[in-house]
Amino acid sequence: MKTLKFAALALLFTGFASCSDDDDSINRLDIKTSTVTNFEAPQTGGRDQEPESGEFAKFDFATGMRTTSDTEWDIAFRGLKIAVNGGTQTGTNDEPARNGNAAVAITTGTLASVTDVSTLTFIQDAPSSFAIPTGGSDGWYDYNFTTHTVTPIPGKILVFRTRDGRYAKMEILSYYRDQDSSDPSGSRVYTFDYVYNPNEGETTFE
Structure with missing residues (x-):
């Protein structure tokens, strides 16, 4: 009799566990892969010691779109500067207020090879310092002083913790x-690939 009761309880718990696993699978959102083309990030100034100014162009990974929201944005572009919605303002003209918990880590590889970001060190914007450096080997691009062109460094992957605890690369x-880098008048217009995991707290892209 005791054996039958134990078997029944075991079957019941197995059923609960199975249902729980099924619920997790049903509730898990699909990872999104997309390309954004011709994302304009204009600025004024920046030449002949004229101060840079102009509104930052904000981007929201959850919707995959440009946004004008004061709060629902993850990263923002203006010229070569990229802000994250986390940390504090840097003191740059016309930059947005930081009101999220976004941060960034820069790693080397390919989008496909960066599968687990749990060991990366994420940093936020700070006074006088953007988390994403402009220029140099620590940043995402090289600048050619002869041709005055900006070239993304191959293999530089920007990994973001979004404002609300999701991850994107x-x-x-x-x-x-x-x-088309042959036309300098078409600069400050980004094209980028990204992968976004909409499941809160997940640090993998598999």
Whole structure:
């Protein structure tokens, strides 16, 4: 009799566990892979010691779109500067207020090879310092002083913790409209690939 009761309880708990696993699978959201083309990030100034200014162009990974929201944005572009919605303002003209918990880590590889970001060190914007450096080997691009062109560094992957605890990874492909660097008038126009995991707290992209 005791054996039958034990077997029944075991079957019951197995059923609960199975239902729980099924619920987790049903509730889990699909990872999103997308390309954004010709994302304009204009600025004024920046030449002949004229101060840079102009509104930052905000991007929301959850919707995959540009946004004008004061709060529902993850990263923001203006010229070569990229802000994250986390930390504090840097003191740059016309930058948005930080009101989320976004942060960034820069790693080397390909979008496909960056599968688990749990061991990366994420940093936020701070006074006088953007988390994403502009120029140099620590940043995402090289600048050619002869041709005055900006070229993304191959293999530089930007990994973001979004404002609300999700994760995304990005590779910037071009800084020019239609990816045509021969036309300097088409600069400050981004094209990038990204992968976004909408499941809160998940640090993998599998």
